[in-house]
Amino acid sequence: MSIPIETVRHVAALARLHVDEATLPALTEQLSNILNLVNQLNELDTQDVVPMSHAVDMPTPERPDIVVNTQRKEALLANAPDVAQGHFQVPKIIE
Amino acid sequence: MTLVQAASLLRTRQISAQELTTAFLERIQRLNPIINAFITVDHEGAMQAAKQADARLNNGTATPMTGIPIGVKDLFCTENLTTTCGSKMLAQFRPPYESTVTRKLKEAGAVILGKTNMDEFAMGSSNETSFFGPVKNPWDISRIPGGSSGGSAAALAAQLALATIGSDTGGSIRQPAALTGITGLKPTYGRVSRSGMIAFASSLDQAGPMAWSAADAAMVLHTIAGYDPLDSTSIQADVPDYVNALATRMDGIRIGIPTEYRPDNLNAEIQKALTEAEQTFRDLGASLVPISLPHTRYAIPTYYIIAPAEASSNLARYDGIRFGYRCDDPKDLKDMYTRSRNEGFGAEVKRRIMLGTYVLSSGYYDAYYRKAQKVRRLIADDFHQAFQHVDLILTPTTPTTAFPLGDKIDDPIAMYLSDLFTISVNLAGLPAMSIPCGADQLGLPIGMQMIAPILKEDKLLSAAHAFQTATPWHQRKPEP
Amino acid sequence: MSHDPLYEMVIGLEVHAQMRTRSKIFCGCSTTFGAEANTQICPVCAAFPGVLPVLNTELVQMAIKTGLAVHGKIREKSEFSRKNYFYPDLPAGYQISQFELPIIEQGELTIERDDGSHKRIGITRIHMEVDAGKSLHEGIQGASWIDLNRTGTPLLEIVSEPDLSTPQEAGAYLKKLRAILRYLQVCDGNMEEGSLRCDANVSVRRHGHTKLGTRTELKNLNSIRNVMRAIEYEANRQIDILESGGSIVQETRLWDANINASRPMRNKEEAHDYRYFPEPDLPPLVITQQRIDAVAQHLPELPDAKRQRFVRDLGLSEYDAGVLTATREMAMFFEESVQQGAHPKTAANWISVELLGRLNRENLEIEQSKVSPNHLGRLITLIQNNEISGKIAKQVFDIMFETGANPETIVQEHGLKQVSDTGAIESIIAQVLADNPQQVQQYREGKTKVMGFLVGQVMKATQGKANPTAVNAILQDKLTG
Incomplete structure (x- = not known):
């Protein structure tokens, strides 16, 4: 099985990755090969198997509704590439 | 010198933590340019910690870990100490918080020498995908040390630390441990908190110790294990005293030998080392039982759906807004996203994000992701059934010994297959260890894997300790 | 209703209700509205590397309350999922929500229609999810600003069946739902401030047809009045298209209350592939019958x-x-x-x-x-x-x-106490009778209507403070005596 180049472009757009046209065929081939590998799973009948999302079967814990006011605005903005007046700044969002 | 020996010298004040730390820092300074095991060396922080450790050793508030110089894989967030995850994306990232694992180590008085190299975002089996360059195997610097915790393994093998912390998603502790001749333990999923450990595949990732012996690993695990209210997937169970549980005999222990882990084409030297190890276990009083784990061959396909799917989502937060790399002069929002991510991530990371995005996308979810989750259960059930009959399972850790740098980096599938024997354990959430059990003709280490039921790390460590009491393999060290 | 009587509307509402917990859904940050930008954030809600969510127990309580109030089925085991999309105010690149196994299913509430009749409206599901942050655009040259204070505020999304047939019914449903949420004290229900938000799915079909028409989703409806007007507008728009031989495009439309019209939202690229999968950082939420019973006991x-x-x-x-x-x-x-x-x-x-x-x-x-x-x-x-x-x-x-x-x-x-002291009233009445002999005479001749005038005179004299019953009784007595 080989996936269409168009699908790879679409997936790249979904993942917000830019793929150079030049590298697209090679990437498409690699992904196709990996998908061929994973397609082995189709040999198995899994009709009645319950999907396993977690390694250990346990319920989620819950925490009390308590405000922990960290007041760490400066520390949390310190790694941002672009900050303006206490906000994270990004190129204009057009709706 | 092992961690246990160093702890004894520190406790009896025959050596100070500052002397010990200085010695390791000097060795790092000399050898790290060759091995490239550390991305960041924290001289100042380490000396500061060593000074505090000496104070604790003097005033009686020390723990067995106080003053022990260690290395930590560079995906554990350390407050105000750069944490790169082996990626250009986070090359400048200074976390404003501390991972639970490093917090516990610091509280115990351990001295963190620095952050060890790794495959980018822990995606790789050779440590060649690191933005900070490949790590060299101290046994032969033309060879890879394994990955993704390659820096932690090589640092230990080159004696740049007394213990290191790694993380294991599909074998990332055990595979490099095997290839560098050290002891590595991947605990039960949820035994060690993931809080502050940068995620690759959330349902598979688990932190664990890498050390020279099972006894050393037991001490480190005891320090980092336990329930953490900051991690909803951490298990609410008491932490046993792993050190006291260590035994030297294995009478009555049943060890399962799964046929699926001895393929005909298995490297003959590895086959031979395993056969010898089996005899050692018999001599120690254990019995060997042939077992079957019939879904083993589906582990790699299952893993390469689940892990990339989770990764594609986990890595969506690297958008160049709050932290991490942002491209120069983005022309609009979309350009900022795509170019920052394109320039910030390496090829393997992007490949896995693409794969994960694809298998989750509309129309493919049932065929890939849900299917993989179902097979995951079949694989886990294989183990649960086997553990009705045996206490431990013994397998090789890797299909080959350390391979040369550049050998597989352009062939993703060949690289993926090097995790053949380690991946099932992560899918099932089980604890497993790799310990040295031999050497090939070139003198490269061979590792064997032992697998235990959920939360039976004590059984694992005990068996490893018994083996190490009876054999010298773990004491072999590469020439300096 | 102004729309074509040949058509009927099929309306379903998706309501997002901000829950009044003190702290956020997965971290300890405050949910207070209106704080200085980015002061109520932490590594967890701002989605820094490696940090993990831990569920707020009060949100679960509130969801159970809401489920009980709408007679819903509360799942013993529900599951969180990730909804993946990129947007600057969504720091993780995914929204933690519930998808396949929501906490509540199959609820209902009853609305009263304008004619006084009642109608049962099905509630398909209620699930928990996180709110996003806010993007600021106005007055910023060439850039947008991100404030993450709201990120991680807990929401309940309440999805109705497409059981609503008129804008009025939609309005009644929203009012009823809002009243219930306020009675439970789980939500402020303030649509203007956004603590209650509503999207409407609208389609039309010819009466008697059973097949659903193509629907559109209306957003930005920040009051009940706007919900009703937007639905009315949308139904008429769809009918006009169908009547002129066109077909409806399935799309999301933004309501503009200033011009009373909607416009299609700029097509967000790949917006429709959310790649949901179970949230690996959160094991399933398990709710025991005991817990449900305990909540039920304290339901207002x-x-x-x-x-x-x-x-x-x-x-x-x-x-x-x-x-x-x-x-x-x-x-x-x-x-x-x-x-x-x-x-x-x-x-x-x-x-x-x-x-x-x-x-x-x-x-x-x-x-x-x-x-x-x-x-x-x-x-x-x-x-x-x-x-x-x-x-x-x-x-x-x-x-x-x-x-x-x-x-x-x-x-x-103000000395307004009523005078019930019969002695005092009697003397005032005596004075009134003495001052009005003509009316007394008329009364005694049978024109009993003048009684009202005489009572009025007494009340006037007492500045309204006399006890009217006492005044009546005494007057009657004096006049007939």
């Missing part, structure tokens, strides 16, 4: 039950009971007034006519009333005890409304 009386009780036990009309149970605050006001000894019917009357009349005129909510329910109850008690007349009570009420003072003090200070 809800509007429908209250209305029925007001009619059945307190003798109110359906209409009055409806008005007084429309909001929790109104019902509490009424009940507290009655607790002071006011007769329920009288209290209902005073609240719905006098109090709500004045509040409406001044554009105030009942929570803003200076007249407390306690004081109103006491005012009514004064009337019932013949201490003041109904007419004087209205004067007292006006002062209470302005000042918030208690009725006894006002009566005291």
